[in-house]
Amino acid sequence: MATNHYTEVPYNNTLAISSMLTVIDNECNSKIEELHTLDDMNEMRKETTKARKLRTMKLKAALEQKGLHTHLVDGVYIPFNPNWKQVAINLSGGADSACLTFLLADIIQKNNYKCTIDVITHSRVYKARPWAGPISVKVYQALKDLYPTIVRNRITNFIPPELEHGAIGNVVKNRSADQICVDSFNLFIQHENGYDAIFNATTKNPSMDIPTEDRMRNRDLAILDIGLADVAMNKETFWRCLPLKIVEKNWIVKQYIDHNKLDLFKITRSCEGDGNGVGILTGLDYKWFKNNKDKVIPECGMCFWCAERKWAMKENNIEL
Numbered sequence: 001m002a003t004n005h006y007t008e009v010p011y012n013n014t015l016a017i018s019s020m021l022t023v024i025d026n027e028c029n030s031k032i033e034e035l036h037t038l039d040d041m042n043e044m045r046k047e048t049t050k051a052r053k054l055r056t057m058k059l060k061a062a063l064e065q066k067g068l069h070t071h072l073v074d075g076v077y078i079p080f081n082p083n084w085k086q087v088a089i090n091l092s093g094g095a096d097s098a099c100l101t102f103l104l105a106d107i108i109q110k111n112n113y114k115c116t117i118d119v120i121t122h123s124r125v126y127k128a129r130p131w132a133g134p135i136s137v138k139v140y141q142a143l144k145d146l147y148p149t150i151v152r153n154r155i156t157n158f159i160p161p162e163l164e165h166g167a168i169g170n171v172v173k174n175r176s177a178d179q180i181c182v183d184s185f186n187l188f189i190q191h192e193n194g195y196d197a198i199f200n201a202t203t204k205n206p207s208m209d210i211p212t213e214d215r216m217r218n219r220d221l222a223i224l225d226i227g228l229a230d231v232a233m234n235k236e237t238f239w240r241c242l243p244l245k246i247v248e249k250n251w252i253v254k255q256y257i258d259h260n261k262l263d264l265f266k267i268t269r270s271c272e273g274d275g276n277g278v279g280i281l282t283g284l285d286y287k288w289f290k291n292n293k294d295k296v297i298p299e300c301g302m303c304f305w306c307a308e309r310k311w312a313m314k315e316n317n318i319e320l
């Protein structure tokens with residue numbers, strides 16, 4: 001039987017981890033600066049890559065020492081403590097958060113961890129995008145069907161449309177009221193339910209104009225460069241994990257293909273076009289939706305998220 005050497009770390013002990021990771025980062029950065037003085041360019045590149053790899057390994061070791069095991073999924077480290085009992089994830093109904101949910105459920109299942117996942121859905125702009133709520137329920141249900149013992153509750157938080165950034169802009173120090181509602185609810189529900197970690201599936205903006213090869217090289221460099229502290233932040237009573245910060249949408253679509261989950265991908269919706277805008281969705285507001293709940297809602301094809309999804313699918317040579 002495999003022994004589990006990860007021990008539960010009391011939360012107050014984990015506070016030191018940020019400074020520990022900073023020390024490792026600084027050490028590596030000075031080493032890389034020193035390498036800049038090398039005359040031989042090839043030698044410099046080789047040694048720099050070596051130094052970066054060493055940093056990733058050291059950061060990984062430091063996290064593991066604090067109970068966070070990192071799971072490598074297609075070049076991306078996903079932090080997870082084998083002793084966690086329950087985690088939560090912000091699930092919107094889009095492809096990114098559904099992807100991270102099944103990746104986490106897979107990690108839990110394959111390693112036989114005794115941990116459940118609750119999903120938190122922040123209900124937004126129901127008047128202009130009334131289908132968003134029902135889609136997030138469908139995505140949750142599909143995930144629950146795939147992992148019935150791991151995916152547990154769906155918790156909803158309501159964001160008043162009147163407080164959205166689009167309606168009133170920022171309210172305090174570069175923060176919008178909807179952002180505050182989202183962050184604050186996450187803290188509240190973590191406190192209520194005692195989650196060990198809250199995951200967020202924010203990804204990197206797509207570098208759609210950059211040739212594929214350069215982009216892949218950039219990603220590999222980003223993986224070596226990223227302070228793992230950025231993807232797993234210690235928040236005194238829980239961990240806030242954003243492991244997908246270094247990947248773009250094409251990586252997300254690839255996971256659906258590699259994990260044989262394209263059926264789930266098809267349920268997700270990334271489009272943020274709404275009934276208030278111009279184009280194919282004009283007029284499809286909550287009053288219209290009331291009597292048209294079974295209708296297929298087309299994607300607007302004009303928003304950033306539509307363009308990103310189309311690009312990511314093309315990158316993976318798929319059409320749905």
Ligand SMILES: [Zn+2]
Nearest residue numbers: 271300303306
């Ligand atoms: Zn769209």
